[in-house]
Each structure stands twice: as structure tokens, then as C-alpha cells.
């Protein structure tokens with residue numbers, strides 16, 4: 204076993220022996236679920252090497268203790284994927300993640316990752332920062348050998364410094380990070396202040412991760428939204444339900460409905476289904492429950508596309524629901540989230556008169572703008 208392990212270690216550094224990810228990808232293209240894209244196939248090679256290394260790590264963890272004393276654990280190399288929006292980074296990361304042969308893995312959206320880090324930090328106010336980071340790194344690496352962080356960006360120098368300390372510890376503990384981002388590590392920080400501090404973080408990424416560009420020309424999300432032509436569907440009824448189903452299937456390559464929950468201010472927010480950065484939900488779920496601005500902003504940060512069913516006619520009798528809907532649309536609009544929805548009527552007829560109709564005019568204007576091509580072309584913020 205030891206011999207086989209060492210053979211694998213030496214082979215894994217240069218090229219991948221297996222083609223599991225590529226094979227699944229090609230099967231999807233055969234089934235016409237996706238288009239073949241050479242740049243994506245290239246990226247799959249890097250993901251496959253990472254997957255093979257993780258498989259070796261899993262094998263090592265199962266080795267008898269005596270063997271482990273004589274053999275160091277296989278050195279893991281992290282992966283940093285960058286590329287423009289809608290190129291398929293999250294899709295390929297999900298494919299990789301689902302096929303990684305270990306339960307000791309976790310996939311985060313970047314904002315979730317930071318939320319958890321800050322929550323941990325909050326609990327450990329007694330400890331100083333260095334001890335807190337060491338404790339969190341220990342916790343993460345005892346639970347996981349792989350952490351995927353999707354849609355990574357850092358705009359805040361304080362976060363960069365925190366992450367620099369945390370990632371240093373995680374790399375020391377041989378944990379594999381797989382990150383997707385819209386920017387190369389060199390371009391992550393455009394803030395200006397304390398640039399030297401940020402450079403330390405950039406260097407850490409460059410030294411510990413393989414940096415791979417996903418250089419395809421097609422923005423698949425945009426091409427779908429363009430071909431969908433309609434993002435605001437009315438009236439409600441069977442064909443509206445069918446529209447929601449077809450849209451979800453097309454955007455997610457027929458992913459099964461997977462309920463999603465997230466902690467907000469100590470409460471659990473439960474949503475119908477999420478796949479990568481696409482949320483399937485309804486007016487009832489978002490506006491008929493006692494949710495507020497915090498919940499909506501978190502949703503707007505986590506998801507790039509929100510598919511929302513069954514927006515009813517609104518009125519002063521539905522004052523609370525209407526207010527929540529207005530707050531929700533503000534949050535989605537602020538973050539350039541693409542809204543695909545079904546409604547009882549066109550936006551301008553949703554709230555016709557009575558108390559609150561005047562305030563609703565801003566929402567109508569936003570709903571109309573959110574159907575326009577240049578809004579659909581805008582980058583999730």
C-alpha cells in the first residue's frame with residue numbers, strides 16, 4: 204500500500220491519470236445539457252489533478268498509523284480559478300466538489316465564509332486575533348480537507364489581513380482550498396490604501412495555489428437570459444408555473460430541487476431550492492413571512508439569479524407584504540441580481556391605488572428596468 208501511495212504521489216504532480224470530471228462533462232454535452240467549451244475542458248484538467256491529490260490524501264488518512272509515521276502526508280496544492288462572469292466557474296467547481304471522494308469537504312459562497320469567520324471571531328472576543336485565527340484554522344482543518352470558496356473577492360483591507368493569517372494556517376495544515384473569482388490575485392485589491400499589506404496576501408495566494416484562468420469568450424448566463432427573452436411573466440396560472448419550471452431546469456441543467464437554508468441573525472431562513480448562484484423561491488416564501496432587510500441583502504449577495512414565483516396583486520390590505528416586496532426589490536436591484544418572476548399582472552398594474560401605491564412607483568420602475576437588456580448585462584454586485 205505504501206509503495207502504491209508513493210507511486211501515486213510522484214505521478215500526481217505532473218498529470219492526471221483519471222478523467223472522471225472530463226467524462227462527466229462530455230456526457231453532459233452528449234446529452235445536450237451544455238455546450239462543449241475547450242477552455243472549460245482545460246480547466247477540468249486542473250480540477251482533476253486537484254481531485255486526484257485529494258483522493259491520495261483520503262487514502263493516506265485511512266492508512267494504519269504505523270505506515271503514516273514513515274510517510275509524510277501528500278502535499279496538497281490549492282487552486283485559484285478566475286475569469287469573467289457567466290463563464291462556468293461555479294458550475295465546474297460544483298462538478299468537482301460533488302465528485303471529490305470525501306465527506307470532509309465544504310463549499311461556501313464567499314459571503315457565507317466571511318459570515319462564519321466573523322461569527323467565530325465574535326465568540327472568541329476573549330482571545331486575541333492571532334489566537335482566534337489559529338483556533339479557527341484548527342477547527343476547519345479538523346472538519347475538512349477541502350474547502351471550496353465561490354465568488355471570492357476582497358475589497359476590505361481588514362478582511363484581507365484576516366484572510367492572510369487564516370489561509371497561512373490552513374496551507375500549513377495541508378488543507379486544499381479551491382477558489383473562484385472574477386479577478387486574478389494581482390487584481391483583487393483596487394482600494395489603494397495599505398496596498399503593501401494586501402500584497403502579502405496576494406503573494407500568499409500566488410505561492411500556495413495554482414492560478415488558472417477560465418478564458419472562454421461566451422457568457423453563458425447572458426446568452427441564456429437573452430434567449431429567454433422574457434424574465435417577467437404574467438398572468439399567473441398553469442403556463443406561469445410551467446415557465447418557472449422550464450427556466451429553473453434550463454438555468455441549472457435540470458438540477459434536482461434542493462432546499463436551501465442559511466442563518467441570518469440567529470434565525471434559519473429556509474428557501475425552496477438553490478443551485479450554485481441560482482435561487483428558486485416564491486412571493487409567499489420571501490414576502491409573507493416576517494423577513495427584513497438583512498435577509499434580503501443576504502439573498503442578494505448570495506445569489507446572482509432569483510427565480511420567484513407567484514407575485515400577487517398588491518394593495519393597502521397587504522401592506523406588510525407589499526413593504527417587504529419593495530425592500531426585497533431594492534436589495535436585488537442594488538446588487539444587480541437578475542430577477543425572473545411570474546406575477547398576476549404587468550409591474551405597472553400590480554399596485555394600482557390606495558395607501559402605499561405612490562411609494563410602490565419606485566418598485567415598478569425598478570422592476571421594469573430589471574427586464575431591460577443593459578440591466579441583464581450588468582455584473583452581479
Ligand SMILES: Nc1ncnc2c1ncn2[C@@H]1O[C@H](COP(=O)(O)OP(=O)(O)OP(=O)(O)O)[C@@H](O)[C@H]1O
Pocket residue numbers: 236237238239240243286287288289290291292293294295354384385422423424453454455456479480507583
Ligand atoms: N458550457 C456551457 N454550456 C451551457 N451552459 C453553461 C456552460 N457553462 C456554464 N453554463 C451555464 O451558464 C450559467 C453561468 O455559469 P456559472 O454560474 O458557473 O458562471 P460563473 O463563471 O460562476 O459566473 P460568475 O463569475 O458570475 O459567478 C450557469 O447557468 C451555467 O449552468
Ligand SMILES: [Mg+2]
Pocket residue numbers: 292293294353354383480
Ligand atoms: Mg460563479
